[in-house]
Amino acid sequence: MKERATAVEAVRRTNLGEVLRLVHRHGPRSRSLLTAETGLNRSTVADLVTALAERGLVTEQEPDANKRVGRPSPVVTASADVVAIGVNPEVDAIEVGAVSLGGGLRARARIELTDVPAVADAVATIADLVTRWRSEELVGCRIVGVGVAVPGLVRASDGLVRLAPHLGWRDEDIATPLAEALGLPVTVDNDASLGARAEHLFGAAREHTDVIYLNGGASGIGGGVILDGTLIRGAGGYAGEWGQTRPGIANEAHRRTHDGVLEDEVNRARLMAAATLVAGDDDALAAALSGAPGPTADEEVVRQRRVLAATISNAVNALNPSMIVLGGFLGILRDRDPEGFDADVRERSLAVAAEGLEIASAALGLDRLLIGAAEAAFAELLADPLTSRPQ
Template identity: 30%
Template sequence: MNRVRYGHALTVGVDIGGTKVAAGVVTPSGRVLARVRTETPERSKSPAVVEDTIVSVVEELRAGYPVRAVGVGAAGFVDERRANVLFAPHLSWREEPLREALSSRLGLPVVVENDANAAAWAEVGFGAAQGVDDVVVVNLGTGIGGAIVLNGRLYRGRYGLAGEFGHMAVVPGGHRCECGNRGCWEQYASGNALTREARELVASESPVARALHQAVAGDAARITGPLVSELARKGDRACTELMRDAGQWLGAGLANLAAAFDPELFVVGGGVSEAGDLLLGPAREALERGLTGRGYRPEARVVPAALGNEAGLVGAAALARDALPSRMRRPTRRR
């Protein structure tokens, strides 16, 4: 009986967010053999502290597995060389040479990638977009992130910054965005947008928001996106309408992306997407209405992401493996 001896094939993927660091040992088939998760230290999110945290979780994982490379998915701008984090809004990284710092401490090859790109690569390799060469991935969380795969290759742009869909201006003079501009897409179709609208309903003491009001005892500040989604799934009319509004904004943005990239498939991930067809149904309708040349062109499908919270680390690990010389990527076999 043949048995795979993983050897050269194993890589570690690390997914870094504003509040957590998640890592896993990943096989060439996308299977996660071991996982570690830790909180980003609240006392400091300085480059040194976060770097220490990454090194710690990788060392813990490699103690039990013969790891050959590390991929890091970072929530921020990563340069075209996949080496430096130019800017991370939730961490103190500014022109941070993360690849060099980690590689010198770990003694392993390291690839640094934007977290949305990493998640998209996982969906293409192992998830909802398997077998599709032209894909746009949209991640709906606190904001909106995204990634582009064209002709089966991850498209990063000249400077590595492609895919910042959340900051497309869709409403001139609209809501102020954290990026400094107004009317950005993520101000209308993200978790933050959903929460803002729900809080305004409760704060205005609207009679249609009775269930929301009761759920938070009248304290609008306690409303979160997951709460709105939960109440919508239970059939609350106000929360269903809020979800539909967000879905329509999502579909309008997808129509713009279809005009720009003409993908075969849209994959929608992130926490907000867990609402399923409450969000994606209205999004598909709005995409159909807003599609340039509608009725005379194929329409991209819109599907939910398949890999959930592990997409980032699985994709980062896969990208690290892809960067290795071909002789080091293949698992060896023995009888």
């Protein structure tokens, strides 16, 4: 009898997670739509929604009766007061966002840096900001946890940063000191893997199951691969390091180093220098490149676009994705002439592999890594809303 009760409770927890994931990832849903999407009966859905509402995870409201025929079904919405903290430490800045269930940002900050941060410095900066938010922007909110998007190799089993070369982090544990400083669970993962997941769930790749995501940041180029809806991680969690591939540029005029990897050739610092910009985020870089005088900036953009297109065509031929998403400064390169860039990729790819291929810049823009990191922090709650009460 006890085993049966345990099994029934496990099913209920699974169903609660399914309802919460639907309203979190797909937006407000009526009870009737949730009934159709889950395949559960109306009374079961009503019970699940009530349980989630009692825990403050969703809210319900009556729809506009003037826009419905027949008896209206209450609309269930993920609570904006339940948040996760997303963090992206980089060589030039630390970005932090408070992301609500449903994907909206409650607060966001970019802390510019003069020196590359050590782990202890990053922890102190993040902890100070989140502590202040708790008494200001996030008053009345419940924080589920923290997700950290690191530009480097992160061990999947425990979140240890094996190597973030541009940050100078090797075998560093940022999760433990940050968890101790904030009293919250902390999840750490590769920034591009988290960006891939964010764009797949909430951004440009929502309708696709085979996706290549390339992220261009101050530390270089990383990537994430989603095949048949599953993020490919590799044996240790290190898959997707596109920036370390060698583009094999035959023409010396198009190559900046003798035998450089992709992130040496397609490089944010080179674009910053060409635009005579000392600091700033990607929006500032895009604006500076557009207004930069003389041919230098345009020449560098054209050169990097050519190398990037060649690299992407290799990925198209190897993995046959239906969607490629470019984040960070890579999106800036494409956006200079999207049609021309996409045509260049297709011209360099096998025709059959490029059939139906879509290419897009990251729809989530500057927030993509913060939303991806927050999604990692939400994972436990979304899997089992009864597992713990958000803080």
